[in-house]
Each structure stands twice: as C-alpha cells, then as structure tokens.
Amino acid sequence: MIRRSFIATLAFVATLPMMAWADAPLKVVATTGMIADAARQVGGDQVEVTGLMGPGVDPHAYRQTRTDIVAMTRADLVLWHGLYLEAQMEGFFNDLGRKQTVVAVAQGIDPSKLQAHDDYADKYDPHVWMNPELWRDVVTGVQAALTETRPEAADIFAANAAAHLADIDRLNAYAAASLRSVPEQSRVLVTAHDAFGYFGESFGFEVLGIQGISTQSEAGLNRIGELVDLLVDRDITAVFVESSVSDRSMRALIEGAAAKGHEVTVGGELFSDAMGEPGTYEGTYLGMLDHNITVIAGALGGDVPGRGMDGKLSAGF
Template identity: 40%
Template sequence: MKLHTLFLALSLVFLNSCKEKTNTSGAKLRVVTTTSMITDLVKQIGGDAIQLEGLMGSGVDPHLYKASEGDVSKLVDADVIFYNGLHLEGKLVEVFEKMQQRNNKTIAIGEAIDKKELIGSEYFASNYDPHIWFSVENWIEVTKFVTEKLKSIDPKNEAIFETNSAAYLLKLQALEQRLLKTIATLPVEQRILVTAHDAFSYFGKAYQFEVVGLQGLSTATEAGVQDVQNIAKFIIDKKVKAIFVESSVPKRTIEALQAAVRSKGSEVTIGGTLFSDALGNPETNEGNYIGMFEYNVNTIIDALR
C-alpha cells in the first residue's frame, strides 16, 4: 500500500471512530503540531501541562513535506492537531480538511487572522499568503487563538494556559518594540528584501519593506530563466546591496540570481541566510520564534545598511 493511501485509510478509520474530545482525564493532553513555529508557540502556552510532538524540524520545507508512517501514528493518537492551514502544508491539506469536516481534532491557526488582514494571492491554492507568522501582530492574535482552543479542550489546565500565554504575549510585545527600533535605522528607500521565495509579504506590510521573491509563495513553484533576468535587472535598477538565502530552500536559485547580476556588469552580495518556513536548530537562539525573528531582522538590516 502506498504511503499516501495508507495515510488516508488510517485517517478515515480515525474519523469514523472518534468524536470531538475534551480532556477530562488526568493524562496530559497529547498535542501534535506541523511546522516548527507552531510547535514553539504551543510549547510556550502549554508548557509541562501537555505532551507535545512536532512533525517538522529545523530546515524542513512545509510546502513539500510528506508524512511518514510514524507521523500517521502521531496524528491518529493525538488529542488535538494544530496546523497552519491556508494550504501551507500542501501535501497534508486533503487529510486535514477531511478530519476537520468530521470533528474539532484539527485546528488551523490561520483561522485566527481576520480575512481582511490576510494578503491575497491569485497564485496560491487558498487565495491567501500562508506565511502569517512574519507579522508579530498576527502572531499575537494566533497566541490568543491557540490559548482559547487549549483551554476549551483541556479545561483542567486553564489557569496554566492563561498564565503562560500572558507571559508570552508580553514577550511578543517587547519583541515588536525592539524590531521597530532596529528597522528604523534603515531608511525606507533602502528597505528592499529579495529572497529565494515569496515568504516575507507580511513582514513587508508590517515594516515597510518592498519584498521580492524569486520563487512564488510555494517552493513547489520553480523560478524560470526570465524570472531570474527580470529580478536581476530590478536589483541593478534599485541599487540593492544584498539578497538572501533561506534555510529551508536550496541556495542555488539565489546564487543563480547573483550570477545574473554579475553577468550584467554589477554586483550584489548574499547578505546571509534567513529563516522563513522553519526555525533554526532547537539548541540555538534561532530555534524559537522570538530569536528567529530578531536574527532575521538583524541580518537584513546589517546587510542592506
């Protein structure tokens, strides 16, 4: 049996055998998350009161991620699954949507953001850009949303979730102030961010950056020769000092872009590696959302200034 078929079969077995759950037993709530950003967020809120497993580690591209047989077991055994939604987890969308139609076991954090605040895209399956975490204001709303969901599913630990969430919200608000202070050191006309794929539009909207991605919103979309040539011309015309690799995307496309600029008699440096669709290694500062965002901003500002 193919893995995809196995996954669907097991999911359907699960759907036919379970109803909406509220954890009233003494056992810890079993929570499964998809991307590392969501794993970090749920960890901040749930703390030791939950049993948490994340499917995707550092450097993993959620657009292309395929579930393993071990992942199937984790999903079926979970009390609740938090995923991004907005078609970020492209290979898992069908399963999550089938689950969601039958019970509240799966929760898409994208639902926390008012559709008026989402960035539209005619090129993405959901018609919305799924990279919502690159606005701290969005992440504050997601934090509140996840807190309420955990409280409703596991009411015996409501006080723990409330306390942890309140502390984390203060940290996010402090992060936003630090970011604004750092970004203010770069003139608006120099705020042009060229990256491997179009993951930073919410960042651009929040912090007044013009954002250009070589690939589309999904890394499943390949950049063509003409795309490279057009953006190379843009870099030269705008006198962009640096372009950026992403940790979860092969660097060859950005290196090709740098070579295209060079072939036209100009130079652009590779300003560093940004974390886009995944956090850094857990033992590093970039292994959590706050450290990742601060690292990204410092890297961008240092390279463009």
C-alpha cells in the same frame, strides 16, 4: 471493618487510572516548528508537544509519514496552520478531523488582515508568522484549542499566553526600531520566495521573491532576468538565502548580476518556513524572528546590536 476497609481500598485503586490520566500532559502534535513552539509556550508543563517539521523542512511540499500518522491518531490535539500552507496534507487533515480534535490555528485570523495568494484567487498568503502582530492571533488560537481540550487548566494557559504575548510585543517593538534604522533607499528585501510579504507590509520594506508564495512555483529564467536588471538599475547589493529553500536560484541571480558588472553579496541566511535547530534560541519563534530582524537590518545598513534583542543569538551579525 475489614470488609469496609477492603471496599474503600478498591474504590481508591479504581480512581488511580483516572487520576493519572488527569495529571498526564496533553499529547499535542503540531505541523510547523512555529506552532509547536506556541503550544509549548502556552501549554507549559500541561502539554507534551511533538513537531512534525524540523529545521530546513519546507511545509509547502511536506507529506505526512507513517510515523506522523501514528503520532496524530494517538494525540489529544492536532494543530496545523491552514491557509493552504500544508498544501499536500489538507485532505488528510479533513479526514482526520472526523475522528480527532484537529484545529487549523491560522484560519481564525480576520481575512481583512491577510494578503491575497499570488497563485490561488480564493486563498491567502499563509506566512503570517512574519508579522508579530498577526502571530498574536495564532497564539490566541492555540490557547483556545488547548483550553477547549483541557478546560480545567484554562487559568494556566491564560497566564502562559499573556506572558508569551508580552514577549511578542517586545519583539515587535525591537523590530520596528531596528528596521526603521535602515536607510529608506535600502529597504528592499530580495529572497528566494515570497515568504516575507507580511514582514514587508508591517515594517515598510519592498519584498521581491524569485519564486512565488509557494516554493512549488518554479522560478523562470524571465523572472531571474527581471530581478538581475532590477538589482543593477537600483544598485541593490545584498540578497538573502533561506534555510528551507534551495539557494540555486539565488546563485543564478548573483551570477547574472556579476555578468553585468554588478556585485551582489549574500546578506545572510534567513529563517522563512522553518525555525532553527531544536534547543537553540533560533529554534524558538522569538529567536527565529530576532535572527531575521537583526540580519536584515544589519546587512542593509541599519543600527542593530550584534547578538539581537536580548544578546541571545548564537552568531553575531
């Protein structure tokens, strides 16, 4: 009896590490804040997410740090965007993918939905999060990656993804209504770089960036001169700075217009390649887009609630 009890105890103890492992959250590392948010929304308490790129960080120029490498090599799942967004890290991810589970969650989007890259003939504009309908595909890709990594939690991931996708659909409806209220002649969005192409395509705005799709392309004097003339000729009075891009070129644009007797003001700061501060509403995908939609529509003469879709924006327009 004693021996049987002892053997049973040993058998129970032997299962403890496996049980603890099964109950432990998946260690997920994501490059951008937008992907990290999607992983948290879909994964819920099944995941522990580390985001590499915080507020104000430019993913086009980002290179992995030693701390990043340690985190990724210890992760159960690494999620990156793809579409040449993390241009400086592509070689690293290709190497890491031979040893770890590494998924480029935007690569699965149907190419027919994507816009051509202005600098690389064989690549696409990676800023798909600017169109909520396209971002749905990325969220679905995150769900698939989590499910493959932990299939026993498939029902949890599916329910969480459905709830998040419903919120994204509601955001898309808010965007359409708010941006439709901007007078047609005012639907021109002038920003630091071409991060808003999908936004413009989806909501009927002409988008003009000083730099190209990548922030690594330099804004030349000729380009600034062309935009100054355009601001004057079309009587555009508001431009927008970006949280993750220097405002130096934008200031040159405003000063150039002023030299021609045309006053241009900053309509607000937009989140382009990075979200807001962690722990804030703007530090989520929904909050990031809600902020952009509300600021753009308000600055260009549209009718929007001062604190956004659900009154959650930290600063009213």
